[in-house]
Amino acid sequence: MDKPFTVGIVTVSDSSFSNNELDKSGPLIGEMISSSPGYKVVKKTIVPDEPAEITKVVKHWSDDLALEVVLLTGGTGFAERDQTPETVQPLLTRVTPGITQLLMNVSLTKTPMAALSRMTSGFRNRTLIVTLPGSPKACRENLEALLPILSHALDLVRNQRTRVQVTHAALASSHLPPGVTVHQCVHQHHHIPKHLGKTNDLNAPVTKRARQSPYPMISVDEAKQIIYKCTRSITSETMEVAQDLVGRVLDEDVFAKEPVPGYRASMVDGYAVIASDGPGIYPVTQVSVASGQDQTPTLQSGQIARVTTGGLVPEGADAVVMVEDTTLATVTEDGKEEATVQIHAENVCAGSNIRPIGSDCQKGDLVCTKGTIISTLGSELGLLASVGVTHVDVVGKPKVGVFSSGNELRELHAAQPLRIGEIRDSNRMTLMAAITQAGFEAVDFGILSDDVNHIRAAFQLALTKVDVIISTGGVSMGEADWIKPMLEQSLQATIHFGRVMMKPAKPTTFATIPRAHSDPCLAFALPGNPVSATVAFYLFVLPALRRMSGVIQYENTTLPVTIKHDIQLDSRPEYHRVQVQVQADGKLVATSTGSQQSSRMLSMSLANGLLVLPPSRPDKHVVLKGEQVQCMMVGSFQI
Numbered sequence: 269m270d271k272p273f274t275v276g277i278v279t280v281s282d283s284s285f286s287n288n289e290l291d292k293s294g295p296l297i298g299e300m301i302s303s304s305p306g307y308k309v310v311k312k313t314i315v316p317d318e319p320a321e322i323t324k325v326v327k328h329w330s331d332d333l334a335l336e337v338v339l340l341t342g343g344t345g346f347a348e349r350d351q352t353p354e355t356v357q358p359l360l361t362r363v364t365p366g367i368t369q370l371l372m373n374v375s376l377t378k379t380p381m382a383a384l385s386r387m388t389s390g391f392r393n394r395t396l397i398v399t400l401p402g403s404p405k406a407c408r409e410n411l412e413a414l415l416p417i418l419s420h421a422l423d424l425v426r427n428q429r430t431r432v433q434v435t436h437a438a439l440a441s442s443h444l445p446p447g448v449t450v451h452q453c454v455h456q457h458h459h460i461p462k463h464l465g466k467t468n469d470l471n472a473p474v475t476k477r478a479r480q481s482p483y484p485m486i487s488v489d490e491a492k493q494i495i496y497k498c499t500r501s502i503t504s505e506t507m508e509v510a511q512d513l514v515g516r517v518l519d520e521d522v523f524a525k526e527p528v529p530g531y532r533a534s535m536v537d538g539y540a541v542i543a544s545d546g547p548g549i550y551p552v553t554q555v556s557v558a559s560g561q562d563q564t565p566t567l568q569s570g571q572i573a574r575v576t577t578g579g580l581v582p583e584g585a586d587a588v589v590m591v592e593d594t595t596l597a598t599v600t601e602d603g604k605e606e607a608t609v610q611i612h613a614e615n616v617c618a619g620s621n622i623r624p625i626g627s628d629c630q631k632g633d634l635v636c637t638k639g640t641i642i643s644t645l646g647s648e649l650g651l652l653a654s655v656g657v658t659h660v661d662v663v664g665k666p667k668v669g670v671f672s673s674g675n676e677l678r679e680l681h682a683a684q685p686l687r688i689g690e691i692r693d694s695n696r697m698t699l700m701a702a703i704t705q706a707g708f709e710a711v712d713f714g715i716l717s718d719d720v721n722h723i724r725a726a727f728q729l730a731l732t733k734v735d736v737i738i739s740t741g742g743v744s745m746g747e748a749d750w751i752k753p754m755l756e757q758s759l760q761a762t763i764h765f766g767r768v769m770m771k772p773a774k775p776t777t778f779a780t781i782p783r784a785h786s787d788p789c790l791a792f793a794l795p796g797n798p799v800s801a802t803v804a805f806y807l808f809v810l811p812a813l814r815r816m817s818g819v820i821q822y823e824n825t826t827l828p829v830t831i832k833h834d835i836q837l838d839s840r841p842e843y844h845r846v847q848v849q850v851q852a853d854g855k856l857v858a859t860s861t862g863s864q865q866s867s868r869m870l871s872m873s874l875a876n877g878l879l880v881l882p883p884s885r886p887d888k889h890v891v892l893k894g895e896q897v898q899c900m901m902v903g904s905f906q907i
């Protein structure tokens with residue numbers, strides 16, 4: 269059985285707020301919902317007829333708690349304090365006039381007085397919000413009308429099936445299509461695209477294209493959060509403990525397979541003794557150089573054994589005396605061996621200079637926890653090797669497909685010289701290198717022409733081969749910018765955002781493309797301008813790839829740097845390319861790489877950091893030489 273739909277109930281009423289006993293509608297709705305299978309009331313509250321209070325609870329329940337339904341009762345009438353509909357309406361990202369009309373129609377069949385109720389309904393992202401009248405009777409009638417369609421409506425949202433996919437059969441039964449699991453669907457889309465207008469129709473002529481972008485401009489932080497919500501780690505795989513494990517993230521707790529040391533080992537070069545024998549001259553009856561042995565020899569009282577550091581301490585011996593605390597007494601006839609040695613050390617304690625079995629690590633001890641990154645320092649690899657762990661489960665790594673798009677693009681290595689209007693495809697070169705350098709597999713899907721069929725076919729192929737697709741070009745307002753409409757109209761993708769308030773890379777687009785037999789594919793449709801594509805890669809794609817491979821420990825590290833000259837601020841928050849250097853006094857100083865045109869790859873090639881500059885304000889147009897600014901490091905320092 270699917271998990272129940274989560275419901276929150278808000279009673280909006282000044283009087284019920286001051287005396288909770290007066291609230292009859294809230295409990296009634298709670299009872300009706302709770303007694304309907306498939307729902308769970310997870311939140312209930314009473315607020316006064318105050319827009320700020322209503323807004324706070326609706327936003328919190330939908331944005332933070334992600335409830336699937338919020339039902340409000342009260343405040344829908346004509347009294348001056350009745351402000352529920354006008355408070356809720358601006359919070360909605362999509363209205364559902366059909367639901368509002370259904371409720372009104374049902375109410376009107378009961379009484380014409382229903383016309384005096386101002387119900388409203390709609391979605392705030394994935395939360396359905398319905399304002400019901402305040403009277404218990406009207407609430408009951410409305411809910412009776414709503415409940416028969418509610419679960420289907422919520423099912424569509426939860427599973428993100430599109431209108432095309434919703435057949436009458438699907439309406440009659442709430443079962444999912446074959447091959448599609450609830451799990452897949454739930455993770456498929458997290459955000460309903462909030463188009464401000466109509467996206468371009470793939471079949472429409474240029475005369476019909478939108479002249480304003482229908483995609484709202486969101487902040488970089490919002491964009492990152494959206495991406496992270498859609499980002500899931502790749503299924504784990506078992507790998508041999510070896511160098512190529514570096515950078516991988518353990519997907520299991522790992523326990524020692526063997527104790528370390530596995531035998532009583534000497535900590536020093538010297539003589540294994542029986543501590544109670546005390547100082548004196550003793551025959552050297554055994555030699556134990558650190559090496560494999562078939563059995564443990566035994567030492568009798570009155571004997572000593574010569575041992576090396578890490579060598580096996582014979583049975584019976586309980587301490588090792590350092591060679592420095594002994595002298596040679598006699599040698600064998602051939603003069604090649606020690607016959608007897610004098611032990612000078614006094615008051616030797618039992619156990620001294622011996623590492624007992626398992627004293628470094630017991631068999632079964634936890635040595636590495638799930639989530640550990642096998643670091644380049646190699647210490648985790650050494651640890652695993654030391655305790656006999658030969659294989660571990662690690663989080664898989666996403667495969668990344670890369671396209672460039674644009675009729676003007678030519679392969680660098682193409683035989684013919686460029687014709688007028690043509691340029692070299694540099695984006696694939698940059699991105700493939702950056703992906704590989706970051707430790708991910710990059711699959712080259714070549715250059716796409718600005719032809720919708722070509723673009724669609726290439727994406728369809730990539731969907732079968734990779735976990736993440738990065739395309740560049742074709743995402744802005746031009747007549748050949750087909751990527752967004754193609755994603756939505758041909759691949760039923762959800763475009764989670766299509767513009768970000770930043771410079772460069774404003775038209776950065778992020779979508780998830782559903783697939784029948786696996787998780788949705790993440791698609792980053794980056795702008796064509798080479799610098800825009802590169803910055804967007806470091807800012808959005810790389811952290812997502814890392815998360816998919818289980819790395820959540822670090823991303824987009826920023827450091828405070830001192831700028832070496834004035835920099836003009838842009839109206840958009842800007843990622844200004846700089847070269848960061850470490851001064852002799854340890855201070856980090858940043859020099860701009862010059863003109864920041866998003867076409868100018870030179871501004872990127874010299875950079876190892878991106879200054880995170882705020883947008884200009886009337887009182888601040890420039891950051892001055894000597895000011896400290898946060899800088900996102902994308903490369904290493906020249907020290």
Ligand SMILES: Nc1nc2c(c(=O)[nH]1)N[C@H]1C(S)=C(S)[C@@H](COP(=O)(O)OP(=O)(O)OC[C@H]3O[C@@H](n4cnc5c(N)ncnc54)[C@H](O)[C@@H]3O)O[C@H]1N2
Nearest residue numbers: 672674693694695741742743744745749774795796797800
């Ligand atoms: N009317 C508007 N025009 C533009 C806007 C806008 O908001 N309104 N946004 C501008 C911004 S900002 C950017 S960034 C670009 C993004 O354009 P697209 O993503 O649609 O990319 P294209 O139009 O295909 O190409 C833009 C530019 O980049 C060159 N390019 C493309 N691919 C490559 C490649 N693989 N290697 C090297 N260079 C490439 C292409 O030739 C163009 O010069 O849109 C602005 N326009």
Ligand code: MOO
Nearest residue numbers: 772773774800866
């Ligand atoms: O955002 Mo665009 O990337 O300025 O050039």
Ligand SMILES: [Mg+2]
Nearest residue numbers: 742744746749
């Ligand atoms: Mg364009």
